[in-house]
Amino acid sequence: MVSTLELPTPRMEEWRWADMQALRSAAEAEPRVTGLDPADLFLDLDGPRLCFIDGAFEPAHSRPGAVQVTRQIVSSTHPLASLAEGEGWSLHIEPEHAVTAIQIVHLGSGGESHVPARIVLAEDAVASLVETYAGVGWANRLTSISLARGARLMRSVRLLQDEGFVSVRDEAEVGEAASLVSIFLGAGGMGSRIDGALTLTGKGAFAEMGGALLTRGSQRQECAVAVRHEETDGSSRQIWRAVAADKSVASLAARVEVARGAQKTDGEQSLRGLLLDRTATVNLKPELEIFADDVKCAHGATVGELDKNALFYLESRGIDKARATAMLTRSFVADALSRIGEDAVREAFEADADKWLGGTL
Amino acid sequence: MTTETDTKARNAEALAAANKKYEWGFSSDIEQEFAPKGLSEDTVRFISAKKNEPEWMLEYRLKAFRTWQTMELPEWAKLAIPEIDYQDAYYYAEPKQKKALGSLDEVDPEILRVYEKLGIPIEEQKMLAGVEGARKVAVDAVFDSVSVATTFRAELEAAGVIFRSISEAIREYPDLVRKWLGKVVPVRDNFFSALNAAVFSDGTFVYVPEGVRCPMELSTYFRINAENTGQFERTLIVADKGSYVSYLEGCTAPMRDENQLHAAVVELVALDDAEIKYSTVQNWYPGDENGKGGIFNFVTKRALCEGKNSKVSWTQVETGSAITWKYPSCVLKGDGSVGEFYSVAVTNGHQQADTGTKMLHIGKNTRSTIVSKGISAGKSNNTYRGRVLVNAGAENVRNFTQCDSLLLGDQCGAHTVPYIEVKNPSAQIEHEATTSKISEDQMFYAMQRGLDSEAAVALIVNGFAREVLKQLPMEFAVEAQKLLGISLEGSVG
Numbered sequence: 001m002v003s004t005l006e007l008p009t010p011r012m013e014e015w016r017w018a019d020m021q022a023l024r025s026a027a028e029a030e031p032r033v034t035g036l037d038p039a040d041l042f043l044d045l046d047g048p049r050l051c052f053i054d055g056a057f058e059p060a061h062s063r064p065g066a067v068q069v070t071r072q073i074v075s076s077t078h079p080l081a082s083l084a085e086g087e088g089w090s091l092h093i094e095p096e097h098a099v100t101a102i103q104i105v106h107l108g109s110g111g112e113s114h115v116p117a118r119i120v121l122a123e124d125a126v127a128s129l130v131e132t133y134a135g136v137g138w139a140n141r142l143t144s145i146s147l148a149r150g151a152r153l154m155r156s157v158r159l160l161q162d163e164g165f166v167s168v169r170d171e172a173e174v175g176e177a178a179s180l181v182s183i184f185l186g187a188g189g190m191g192s193r194i195d196g197a198l199t200l201t202g203k204g205a206f207a208e209m210g211g212a213l214l215t216r217g218s219q220r221q222e223c224a225v226a227v228r229h230e231e232t233d234g235s236s237r238q239i240w241r242a243v244a245a246d247k248s249v250a251s252l253a254a255r256v257e258v259a260r261g262a263q264k265t266d267g268e269q270s271l272r273g274l275l276l277d278r279t280a281t282v283n284l285k286p287e288l289e290i291f292a293d294d295v296k297c298a299h300g301a302t303v304g305e306l307d308k309n310a311l312f313y314l315e316s317r318g319i320d321k322a323r324a325t326a327m328l329t330r331s332f333v334a335d336a337l338s339r340i341g342e343d344a345v346r347e348a349f350e351a352d353a354d355k356w357l358g359g360t361l
Numbered sequence: 362m363t364t365e366t367d368t369k370a371r372n373a374e375a376l377a378a379a380n381k382k383y384e385w386g387f388s389s390d391i392e393q394e395f396a397p398k399g400l401s402e403d404t405v406r407f408i409s410a411k412k413n414e415p416e417w418m419l420e421y422r423l424k425a426f427r428t429w430q431t432m433e434l435p436e437w438a439k440l441a442i443p444e445i446d447y448q449d450a451y452y453y454a455e456p457k458q459k460k461a462l463g464s465l466d467e468v469d470p471e472i473l474r475v476y477e478k479l480g481i482p483i484e485e486q487k488m489l490a491g492v493e494g495a496r497k498v499a500v501d502a503v504f505d506s507v508s509v510a511t512t513f514r515a516e517l518e519a520a521g522v523i524f525r526s527i528s529e530a531i532r533e534y535p536d537l538v539r540k541w542l543g544k545v546v547p548v549r550d551n552f553f554s555a556l557n558a559a560v561f562s563d564g565t566f567v568y569v570p571e572g573v574r575c576p577m578e579l580s581t582y583f584r585i586n587a588e589n590t591g592q593f594e595r596t597l598i599v600a601d602k603g604s605y606v607s608y609l610e611g612c613t614a615p616m617r618d619e620n621q622l623h624a625a626v627v628e629l630v631a632l633d634d635a636e637i638k639y640s641t642v643q644n645w646y647p648g649d650e651n652g653k654g655g656i657f658n659f660v661t662k663r664a665l666c667e668g669k670n671s672k673v674s675w676t677q678v679e680t681g682s683a684i685t686w687k688y689p690s691c692v693l694k695g696d697g698s699v700g701e702f703y704s705v706a707v708t709n710g711h712q713q714a715d716t717g718t719k720m721l722h723i724g725k726n727t728r729s730t731i732v733s734k735g736i737s738a739g740k741s742n743n744t745y746r747g748r749v750l751v752n753a754g755a756e757n758v759r760n761f762t763q764c765d766s767l768l769l770g771d772q773c774g775a776h777t778v779p780y781i782e783v784k785n786p787s788a789q790i791e792h793e794a795t796t797s798k799i800s801e802d803q804m805f806y807a808m809q810r811g812l813d814s815e816a817a818v819a820l821i822v823n824g825f826a827r828e829v830l831k832q833l834p835m836e837f838a839v840e841a842q843k844l845l846g847i848s849l850e851g852s853v854g
Contacts, residue, residue: 013437260771275786278753284781286792289439293768293798300793301779303751305786 008079017251017283019165019220022191026138026164031110034135034162038107041132043348047101050089054137055106055113057087066099067091072116076142078195081169084142088116091127095148098126101342108137108164117143121151121178128154130345133188136164145172147180149202155182156345157211158352159221161190169195170209176202176231183340184211185349186221187356196225200234200262210239212336214356215248215280222251222283227267230259235266241336242273243329244280245360251283256299260291269299274306274332276360306332326361330354399448402426405559408452412528415535425548425558432552438715439744439776440684442657445622452560452593520576522606523568527595530566537568541599545628545665545692553624553659553686557593561626564595569604569635578834580609594625600635602668607638609837623682624659633668633695638676640833641689642841644848645681652711652740655683662689666698666724674701675718676832678841680848683712688746690719693727693755700729703829705841707822707848708741708773717747717764717778722755722788733764734826737773738849744776751788758788766796767825769818769849819846 007024008015031054038051038061048065051058057069072088074081093099106115121127125148133139139161147153159166166188174180186192198207213221227236242250256267273282286299306328314324333353340346405426409419434442517524523534530538548558569575600606610627623645629637639662648655658681664673675689691700702718720729729749737743745764766775777794799821807817823830823842830838 263771273781273783275783275788278785280786281782281784283783284779284792286777286779286794288766288777288794288796289774290766290768290776290796291774293771293773295796297796298794299777301781301790302792303781303783303790304788 006079014224014253017220017222017249017253018193019191019222019249022220023138023165023167023193026136026191027112029110029137029164032136034107034109036107036134038105041105041107041134042103043130043344045101045103045130045344047103048099049103049105051105051107052113052115053107054109054111055086055115055139061105064089065102066093067102072118074116074142076144076169076171078142078169078171080140080167080193081142081171081195084114084116084140084169086114086116088118090118090120092120093122093125093127095122096124097122100126100128102127102129104129104131106131106133106139106141108133108135108139108161110137110164112138112140114140117141119143119145119153121147121153123148124150126152128342129156131155131157133157133159133161133166135161138165138167140167142169142171145170145180147172147174147178149176149178151175151178153180154341155180156340156349157182157184158349159184159186159190159192160188160352163189165191165193167193167195170198172196172198172207174198174200174202174205174207177204178202179206181208181339181341183337183349184209184213184223185337185352186211186213186215187352189217189219191219192221194223194225196223197228198226198236199228199230200236201230203231204233205231206235208237208239208339210237210336210339212241212243212333212353213250213252214243214333214353214360215250216245216360218247220249220251222253224253226255226257228257228259229262229265229267232262233264234262236268238269238271239336239339240271241333242282243276243333244273244282245276247279249281249283253285253287255287255289256297257289258292258295258297262292263294265292265295265297267295267297271299271301272332272335273303274329275303276305276329322361326357329357329361398450400450400452400560404452408560408562412531414528414531417535417539418531421543422559425555426560428548429552429555429559432549432555434552438686438746439742439778440686440713440715442684445657447556450622516576520573521570522573522575523566524579525566527561527564527566527597534566534568537599538566538597541597541628541630543628545630545663546626546661551661554626554661557595557624557626557661561593561595564597564625566596567598567606567608569600569606571601572603573601574604575606578607578609592623594623596625596627598628598637598639599630600632600637600671602633602635605636607834608640609834610639610641611643621654622657622659625661627660627662627689629664629673631664631666631668631671631673631698634670635668636672636674637664638674639664639689640837641675641677641679642837642844643677643679643681643685644844646683647681647710647712648683650710652683655712656681657684658682658687659684660687662687663692664690664700665692666695666700666727668698669695669724670697671695672699672701674703674832676703676829677705677716678829678833678844679704679706679714679716680844682714685712685714685716687716688718690721691729692721692723693729694723696724697726698724699727702729702731702733703832704733705736705826705829705845706734706743707736707738707845708743709738709848710741711739712741714742715744715746717745719748720750720760722749722751722758722760725754725756726758727755728759729761731760731762731764732828734829735764735766735775736769736822736825736845736849737766737775738769740772742774742776744778746778748780748782749790749792751783751785751790753784755785756787758785758790760788760790762792764794765825766794767822768796768798815846815850818849822846822849
C-alpha cells in the first residue's frame with residue numbers, strides 16, 4: 001500500500017529533517033500482539049472516552065458521550081494528512097456549553113491506520129481533550145479544529161508508541177477572542193512528525209502549540225508548526241523543548257506568519273534543545289514571516305548541554321550526578337508541559353516524561 | 362572651446378591607449394569582442410580561448426557547463442524570480458554596448474541627485490554614469506588609478522603579495538590558482554556556482570604569503586578592469602599561514618549596468634593563523650518605482666578556514682539590486698578558527714533580498730558570530746536565512762546569532778529563517794531575533810531637535826545598523842552611512 005505512496009523527500013524544504021523511511025517501515029510492519037490493554041491507557045478522569053484500535057472504533061472500551069463516530073471527508077492538501085480519510089470522530093459543542101476531559105486512545109498493532117477528526121466549538125463553548133498513542137505501526141491523523149468567538153479548547157497529546165511512527169496534523173481556525181492550546185509530549189520509542197497549521201482568523205485570538213520531544217536510540221522525532229496571524233491583536237506561543245540521547249535526532253521547526261494588516265500581533269517562540277550524548281542531534285528552525293510593521297515577534301533558540309554550574313551546585317548539596325542530571329532535565333522539559341491546564345493531565349504527562357528520563361539517564 | 366579641444370585630444374589619447382592594451386593582450390580577433398548570443402559549449406570554448414587559458418582551465422569550464430545543464434534553479438528562497446532565458450544573453454562581451462551619453466544632462470536626474478548626496482566628484486560622476494565625453498576622463502581616471510595601482514603593485518610585490526585579475530593569475534600562477542579554484546565552492550555546489558564556473562569573465566586573485574600583513578586595503582576599485590569584471594565575477598583570495606588581508610568590494614555609487622543577471626563566486630582560503638576581512642558595499646540598480654528592471658544578484662561567497670586559529674570576517678552592506686540571493690559563509694575546519702558575519706540589508710520599492718550566512722563548525726573550539734540587520738521599506742521583502750551547523754567532532758563550539766528586522770511602513774515584509782543543526786552537546790548556540798518599527802516617540806524626539814523626517818529616519822536607521830557599520834573600514838563606513846539614508850528616502854512620511 002504505502003510503497004505506492006509518494007512520500008515527501010528531504011529535498012523538500014519543509015521535510016528536510018523528516019524520517020520518512022521510519023514511516024514506511026512502520027506502515028509495512030506485520031501486525032503483532034502488543035499485549036497492551038486499552039483500559040490501561042486511559043487516565044482516571046470522568047468524561048467521554050473513545051478507543052481506536054488500528055484506526056477502527058472499538059466500542060467495548062468507549063463511552064463516546066458528546067463525541068460522534070463518523071466518516072469524514074478530508075480536504076487537506078498536506079501530503080500525509082490528505083491520506084487520513086475514512087472513519088473518524090467529530091465533536092460539535094453548542095454555544096456556551098462545555099465538555100471536558102474527553103479522552104481518545106489510539107492503539108496500533110502494525111500496518112497503517114488513518115483517522116480524521118473534526119472539532120467545532122460554537123461561541124463561548126469550552127472543551128478539553130487528551131489523546132494517547134500507543135502500540136506499534138504507523139498512526140496517521142488529521143484534526144480539523146474550528147473555534148467560534150470566545151471558544152476555548154485545551155488539547156493534550158502524548159505519543160507513547162513503543163515503535164513505529166506517528167504523524168499528526170492539526171489544521172485550526174481560531175476566531176475572535178477564542179483560545180486554542182495544544183501541548184504534545186513525544187516520549188515513546190516511535191518516530192514522529194507533529195505538523196500544525198493554526199490560523200488566527202478573529203481579532204484578539206490566541207493560539208498555542210508546543211511541547212516536548214524526547215528521543216533516544218536511533219529515533220527521530222520532529223515538529224513543524226506554522227501559526228498564521230490574519231487579524232489584529234492576536235497572540236501566539238510556540239514553546240518547544242527537545243531532549244536527544246544516543247544517536248537520536250530531535251527537530252523543532254516553528255513559524256510565525258503575520259499577514260498584512262494583522263497589526264498589534266504578539267508572537268512568541270522559544271525553541272530549546274538539550275543534547276545528552278555526543279552522538280545525538282538537535283535541529284532548530286525558528287522562522288518569522290512578517291508583513292505588518294506594528295508587531296511584537298521575538299524568538300529565542302538555544303542548543304547545548306546541561307548547565308555545568310547548576311550540576312555542580314546540586315552535587316555540592318550531596319545529590320549524585322545521575323539524580324542531579326535527571327532533576328535538571330526534568331525542569332527543562334517542564335517548561336513546555338506546565339502549559340497544560342488540568343492538574344491531573346499535567347501530572348500524568350510529567351510522569352510519562354519522568355519514566356522516559358528514568359529509562360534514559 | 363579649449364575644453365572641447367582638450368576633450369578631443371584626450372579622447373584620442375585614450376583610444377590609442379586602449380588599442381595598445383589589446384595589442385598586448387591578444388594578437389588576433391581584435392574586432393570581435395563578444396561571443397555570439399546564447400550559452401553552449403562553443404561559448405565556453407570562446408571565452409576560454411579569448412583569455413588564452415591553459416587546457417586544464419578549459420576542461421574545468423566545460424565540465425562545469427555540463428554539470429550546470431543537469432541542475433535546476435533552487436526554489437527555497439522567499440523570492441519571486443522571473444523566468445530567466447539563459448540563451449538570450451551574451452556571456453562574453455567587453456562592456457561597450459552601454460549606450461553612450463553625451464553629457465551629464467542626459468543622465469537620470471534621480472541618479473545625479475544621489476551622486477550629489479554621496480559627495481562624488483563631478484568627473485567621477487561622469488565616469489559612473491557612462492557619459493561619452495567623460496569616457497576619456499574615465500579612462501584617465503582609470504589610468505590615474507593604474508599608475509596608482511602600479512605604485513601599489515610595486516609596494517605589494519615588495520611584500521610578496523600577488524594581486525592580479527584572475528585571468529592574469531591563471532596564466533602567471535597556474536599552480537596556485539589550480540590548487541584552490543573550486544575547492545571552497547565546488548562547481549556542483551549550486552545552480553549559479555556551476556554557471557559561473559563555466560562562463561566566468563574575470564575577477565580577482567589575491568595571494569598573501571606566509572607571515573605577511575598586507576600593507577594596504579585591497580580594492581577592486583583600483584584595478585584597471587574593475588568596471589569590466591562583468592556579470593560573472595570570480596574572486597579567489599588565499600591567505601597563507603599567519604598572514605592578514607583586508608579586501609573591499611564594490612562601490613557605494615549606483616552603477617549603470619546593462620547586465621541584468623549577475624552570478625559571482627567568491628572563494629576565500631585562510632591557512633593557519635591567517636585572517637581575511639572581506640567587506641562589500643553593493644548598490645546596483647534596484648529597478649524603477651514599479652519594480653521594472655533592476656539587477657538580479659545571485660552570489661555564492663564562501664570562506665574556508667582551513668588552518669588552525671584562522672579567521673574570516675564578512676561585512677556587507679546591501680542596498681541595491683532588484684533581487685539579492687547571497688549567503689557569505691564560513692567553513693570552520695581548522696581548530697580554533699573564527700567566522701564572523703555582519704550584514705545590513707536594506708530593501709525599498711519592489712526589491713527582494715534573501716540573504717544571510719552559513720557557519721559550518723567542523724573543527725574543535727571554533728567560534729562564530731552573526732549579526733544581521735534587515736531594513737524593509739516600501740513594498741519590498743527582506744529575508745534573513747542562516748544555517749549554523751555543529752558537527753559531532755566539533756567540541757566547545759560557540760555561536761551567537763542576532764538578527765534584527767526593522768519595518769518602515771505596513772506594505773513591506775521582514776522574514777527570518779534560521780536553521781540550527783547541532784550534533785555535539787558541548788556546543789553553546791544562541792539565537793535571538795527581534796522585529797520592530799521606528800516608533801513615533803523616536804521620530805518625535807529627533808524632529809523636535811530640528812531634523813526633518815528623512816534625516817530623522819536616516820539617523821535612527823544608522824543607529825539600528827551601527828554594530829555592523831562599525832566593522833567596515835573607515836572610508837567605506839562614512840559612505841555606507843550616507844547610503845542607508847539615501848536608500849530609504851521617501852519611505853516615511
